[in-house]
Amino acid sequence: MSDMSDSQVILDIRGLKKYFPIKKGIFRTTAGWVRAVDGVDFFIREGETLGVVGESGCGKTTTGRCVIRLLDPTEGTVNFRKDGTMVNLADMTRKQMKEIRREIQIIFQDPFSSLDPRMSVLDIIREPLRVHDIGGRKQHIERVGELLERVGLRAYQMDRYPHEFSGGQRQRIGIARALALDPEVLICDEPVSALDVSVQAQVLNLLSDLQEEFHLTYMFIAHDLSVVEHISDRVMVMYLGKAVEMANSTELYKNPKHPYSEALMMAIPIADPRLQTKREPLGGNVPDPANPPEGCNFNTRCPYVQDICYKEEPPLAETAEGSDHFVACHFAADLSLAGWESRRSTDESA
Amino acid sequence: MANKDLLLSLEDLKTHFFSENGLVKAVDGVTFDIERGESVGVVGESGCGKSVTSLSIMQLIRRPRGDIVGGKILFNPEDGSSIDITKLSPGGRQMRSIRGNQISMIFQEPMTSLNPVYTIGNQIMEAVMLHQRSTKKQAKERAVEMLTKVGIPAPLQRVDEYPHQFSGGMRQRAMIAMALSCDPEFLIADEPTTALDVTIEAQILRLMKDIQQDFGVSIMIITHDLGVIAEMAQRVNVMYTGKIVEQAVTDDIYHNAKHPYTQGLLQSIPTIGRKQRLTPIRGSVPNLLTLPSNVCYFAPRCPHAMEICSKQEPPLYEIDEGHTCKCWLYEGSKEVSA
Numbered sequence: 001m002s003d004m005s006d007s008q009v010i011l012d013i014r015g016l017k018k019y020f021p022i023k024k025g026i027f028r029t030t031a032g033w034v035r036a037v038d039g040v041d042f043f044i045r046e047g048e049t050l051g052v053v054g055e056s057g058c059g060k061t062t063t064g065r066c067v068i069r070l071l072d073p074t075e076g077t078v079n080f081r082k083d084g085t086m087v088n089l090a091d092m093t094r095k096q097m098k099e100i101r102r103e104i105q106i107i108f109q110d111p112f113s114s115l116d117p118r119m120s121v122l123d124i125i126r127e128p129l130r131v132h133d134i135g136g137r138k139q140h141i142e143r144v145g146e147l148l149e150r151v152g153l154r155a156y157q158m159d160r161y162p163h164e165f166s167g168g169q170r171q172r173i174g175i176a177r178a179l180a181l182d183p184e185v186l187i188c189d190e191p192v193s194a195l196d197v198s199v200q201a202q203v204l205n206l207l208s209d210l211q212e213e214f215h216l217t218y219m220f221i222a223h224d225l226s227v228v229e230h231i232s233d234r235v236m237v238m239y240l241g242k243a244v245e246m247a248n249s250t251e252l253y254k255n256p257k258h259p260y261s262e263a264l265m266m267a268i269p270i271a272d273p274r275l276q277t278k279r280e281p282l283g284g285n286v287p288d289p290a291n292p293p294e295g296c297n298f299n300t301r302c303p304y305v306q307d308i309c310y311k312e313e314p315p316l317a318e319t320a321e322g323s324d325h326f327v328a329c330h331f332a333a334d335l336s337l338a339g340w341e342s343r344r345s346t347d348e349s350a
Numbered sequence: 351m352a353n354k355d356l357l358l359s360l361e362d363l364k365t366h367f368f369s370e371n372g373l374v375k376a377v378d379g380v381t382f383d384i385e386r387g388e389s390v391g392v393v394g395e396s397g398c399g400k401s402v403t404s405l406s407i408m409q410l411i412r413r414p415r416g417d418i419v420g421g422k423i424l425f426n427p428e429d430g431s432s433i434d435i436t437k438l439s440p441g442g443r444q445m446r447s448i449r450g451n452q453i454s455m456i457f458q459e460p461m462t463s464l465n466p467v468y469t470i471g472n473q474i475m476e477a478v479m480l481h482q483r484s485t486k487k488q489a490k491e492r493a494v495e496m497l498t499k500v501g502i503p504a505p506l507q508r509v510d511e512y513p514h515q516f517s518g519g520m521r522q523r524a525m526i527a528m529a530l531s532c533d534p535e536f537l538i539a540d541e542p543t544t545a546l547d548v549t550i551e552a553q554i555l556r557l558m559k560d561i562q563q564d565f566g567v568s569i570m571i572i573t574h575d576l577g578v579i580a581e582m583a584q585r586v587n588v589m590y591t592g593k594i595v596e597q598a599v600t601d602d603i604y605h606n607a608k609h610p611y612t613q614g615l616l617q618s619i620p621t622i623g624r625k626q627r628l629t630p631i632r633g634s635v636p637n638l639l640t641l642p643s644n645v646c647y648f649a650p651r652c653p654h655a656m657e658i659c660s661k662q663e664p665p666l667y668e669i670d671e672g673h674t675c676k677c678w679l680y681e682g683s684k685e686v687s688a
């Protein structure tokens with residue numbers, strides 16, 4: 001185990017797969033499968049933030065939804081530590097899952113469509129309390145007022161409707177709802193992507209404060225690599241339905257070990273005109289998730305590809321015992337890849 | 351006559367909308383220049399008037415809901431003419447010719463400029479043939495070449511597909527291919543990469559830079575992403591609620607920002623390698639419908655606001671050569687007439 005073994009694993013996901021059928025023709029027969037998530041392994045430690053990055057369509061949302069069983073996994077285990085023992089959420093019945101949802105909640109990306117416009121803020125936030133038969137109206141009003149104040153809104157705003165709020169305020173309402181049941185884990189699916197940068201910073205600070213105060217564990221999905229580095233203790237990089245790298249965030253950004261992570265580091269837009277080296281674009285074809293390549297799934301775009309990459313799929317493995325740095329690349333130990341800091345040096349601009 | 355290197359000048363441009371709920375001064379006195387071969391950035395948060403500025407330049411504001419109500423848009427193309435675009439009829443021949451030949455625009459919403467009933471290839475070919483006297487075969491080759499340049503996989507096959515067969519990011523790239531295929535003098539790129547993954551974004555920005563350098567195209571790039579602006583623009587205009595609040599060369603915007611809004615924006619974004627708590631701007635962007643007049647619109651969110659800020663609109667001050675800022679903190683500096 002790693003040097004962080006004192007903090008316990010709260011979620012341990014193994015071999016997670018989710019395939020969606022591709023329906024064709026008037027009889028809607030299944031013509032194939034979109035392998036949205038195709039064998040993902042990762043874990044999250046209690047009280048930490050695991051950032052999840054990867055290009056659009058690589059399966060981030062599907063992974064998050066499988067964990068909380070908004071989607072049923074096609075295969076794999078989702079172990080969650082409940083009262084000291086690991087339980088497999090993938091096997092649970094709907095009824096058993098209802099209990100678990102008190103402890104794992106989700107915040108959605110779009111603050112405009114994720115709140116029912118016909119419901120008042122009070123009804124939106126107390127909905128989970130109702131579903132779980134906790135308290136009556138009086139307690140709900142009290143709890144909702146408390147939650148609103150905690151996320152930076154005012155208790156008197158509970159009688160208002162979503163359209164009366166700005167994007168950042170709506171995201172705060174979504175956070176308040178997710179917190180209503182005092183969960184342990186929050187899955188945040190692009191919680192700040194739709195927000196203006198000035199407001200994005202407010203919500204990121206709020207999430208950090210709440211984590212500290214309530215000892216929350218976050219799975220934080222986002223495509224903005226600067227935001228993910230800022231908020232995460234560890235980061236998982238996904239590519240075409242698989243986890244290709246997972247490590248401490250500082251380490252991953254400095255010393256990526258997977259060629260796709262390197263490509264991401266080279267592509268981060270940096271808000272400083274003095275740090276502009278030529279961003280090295282990634283070439284090659286983006287494969288179709290219904291028809292992923294054999295061998296390593298990055299082989300169509302990888303600049304370091306070798307014969308073996310077309311034949312054998314590299315497993316996600318720890319680079320060294322206890323390094324807490326996991327990579328799925330045949331040449332993880334041999335390649336010397338550039339991290340984001342190399343963007344600072346000017347000598348490499350051609 | 352003005353500087354012969356000047357391609358476009360906006361002079362006190364005002365574009366307003368007349369909605370059921372009241373008057374929206376989406377662009378309210380915007381002044382800036384774009385020189386030949388230069389890339390100028392416009393940055394600001396959602397709703398500050400970036401798209402409306404670019405739609406005004408293209409004469410694409412739909413009347414009667416909205417209209418250019420004041421100011422000038424002086425366009426000086428290479429042929430030596432000088433035209434005030436605000437005086438042209440939006441549907442007239444001259445404006446259509448400017449749109450087809452001299453100014454290209456990459457729209458924020460890709461579906462608005464792609465026609466669903468024609469193949470991607472046909473749409474690019476049409477743009478090419480409108481501009482250059484080329485055969486159908488040459489135009490098709492050009493279409494495939496442009497699709498390859500913007501990173502569309504299997505371009506020979508994709509060129510014959512329809513927009514709905516493309517993903518969002520691919521549509522955006524197809525539109526960029528189309529905008530660049532007719533060798534415009536001036537390219538307006540409205541959030542050209544916002545919907546794209548960073549690896550593709552890097553590719554598109556590189557392409558736009560190459561085209562700017564190789565063909566001397568002037569670019570106006572609009573975005574809310576301070577990273578994209580830092581990489582692409584030589585000069586930057588920072589917009590807030592329909593007005594330019596700061597204008598400077600890119601290095602000054604990032605290392606010598608004067609306006610409290612610009613400073614706030616820069617402090618709001620996380621910097622890799624520095625895990626500090628962020629310093630957000632308090633509050634949020636105001637609703638344009640309920641703005642008071644003759645005040646600094648940033649005052650309710652500004653950490654430096656003084657009494658005068660909510661009583662009178664600050665003039666534009668020149669802080670340094672080529673660096674202007676609309677803020678009372680610089681009272682005493684030279685005032686520039688808007």
Ligand SMILES: Nc1ncnc2c1ncn2[C@@H]1O[C@H](COP(=O)(O)OP(=O)(O)OP(=O)(O)O)[C@@H](O)[C@H]1O
Pocket residue numbers: 020021034035036037054055056057058059060061062063223289
């Ligand atoms: N309900 C569904 N039916 C069919 N295909 C789906 C469904 N949901 C997702 N997919 C497909 O699964 C793949 C992964 O999608 P997912 O939404 O998990 O990606 P993502 O990484 O969250 O992307 P983004 O960054 O765009 O949000 C995509 O190819 C997507 O088209």
Ligand SMILES: Nc1ncnc2c1ncn2[C@@H]1O[C@H](COP(=O)(O)OP(=O)(O)OP(=O)(O)O)[C@@H](O)[C@H]1O
Pocket residue numbers: 367368369374376394395396397398399400401402403415416458574638
């Ligand atoms: N057709 C219209 N009718 C009424 N108001 C409009 C119309 N188009 C734009 N507006 C308003 O004008 C203002 C400026 O809009 P604009 O689209 O230029 O913003 P933007 O800076 O491009 O924002 P974003 O970053 O979200 O694209 C907004 O308040 C918007 O609501």
Ligand code: SF4
Pocket residue numbers: 609610611646647648649650652653654655656659664676677678679
């Ligand atoms: S004029 Fe006043 S309120 Fe406006 S930005 Fe300057 S100091 Fe702040």
Ligand SMILES: [Mg+2]
Pocket residue numbers: 060061062
């Ligand atoms: Mg998603």
Ligand SMILES: [Mg+2]
Pocket residue numbers: 400401402458540
């Ligand atoms: Mg816009």
